[in-house]
Amino acid sequence: MGSDFKAIPLIDISPLVEKIDDPNLSRKIMRGIALALGGAIDAFEGETAGDPFWVLRLIGYPVDIPEEQRTDTGCGAHTDYGLLTLVNQDDEICALEVQNRSGEWIYATPIPGTFVCNIGDMLKVWSNGIYQPTLHRVVNNSPRYRVSVAFFYESNFDAAIEPVQFCREKTGGAAKYEKVVYGEHLVQKVQTNFVV
Numbered sequence: 001m002g003s004d005f006k007a008i009p010l011i012d013i014s015p016l017v018e019k020i021d022d023p024n025l026s027r028k029i030m031r032g033i034a035l036a037l038g039g040a041i042d043a044f045e046g047e048t049a050g051d052p053f054w055v056l057r058l059i060g061y062p063v064d065i066p067e068e069q070r071t072d073t074g075c076g077a078h079t080d081y082g083l084l085t086l087v088n089q090d091d092e093i094c095a096l097e098v099q100n101r102s103g104e105w106i107y108a109t110p111i112p113g114t115f116v117c118n119i120g121d122m123l124k125v126w127s128n129g130i131y132q133p134t135l136h137r138v139v140n141n142s143p144r145y146r147v148s149v150a151f152f153y154e155s156n157f158d159a160a161i162e163p164v165q166f167c168r169e170k171t172g173g174a175a176k177y178e179k180v181v182y183g184e185h186l187v188q189k190v191q192t193n194f195v196v
């Protein structure tokens with residue numbers, strides 16, 4: 001451990017994690033969305049879903065980084081890649097921003113006891129654009145280290161995602177998006193979002 005080792009503040013994340021204690025929560029939300037779109041309750045399950053998986057990520061946004069390494073953005077503007085994301089924010093720090101329809105960045109102000117639910121790119125494709133992913137970014141200008149817990153519900157890497165029939169019917173019949181293999185979409189987005 002070199003002399004430039006810097007300890008990350010010890011933060012009790014258990015209150016953030018324990019809220020995401022229902023393993024079926026994302027499935028229930030997808031069922032609600034299927035019904036809201038006029039499909040069968042299991043429209044986004046079985047073969048259509050292609051064995052989805054989830055990833056839980058704990059993300060730290062330090063504030064005490066040296067001036068020369070500092071940018072004003074902790075996480076650049078992006079849409080999420082998969083189906084749904086549930087974000088459990090630190091209740092006391094406003095840092096997650098979403099772009100509204102007028103193109104303005106506004107805070108997704110934390111509401112205690114709730115998650116932010118982001119629509120992912122694959123849900124946009126399935127729903128033929130009825131559900132649109134929100135562009136968002138994180139800028140931690142607070143004096144405190146921020147931690148968020150993000151639960152990503154994603155299509156299987158091999159799944160070929162295309163607009164489903166009942167959503168095409170609602171949007172004029174034609175598919176607005178080409179079929180996309182989720183793994184390829186993910187790799188392409190990661191390569192364009194990060195400098196490797």
Ligand SMILES: O=C(O)CCC(=O)C(=O)O
Nearest residue numbers: 059080087096138148150
């Ligand atoms: O930390 C947050 O509030 C959001 C993180 C995020 O947007 C992401 O990891 O995709």
Ligand SMILES: [Fe+2]
Nearest residue numbers: 078079080136
């Ligand atoms: Fe995100």
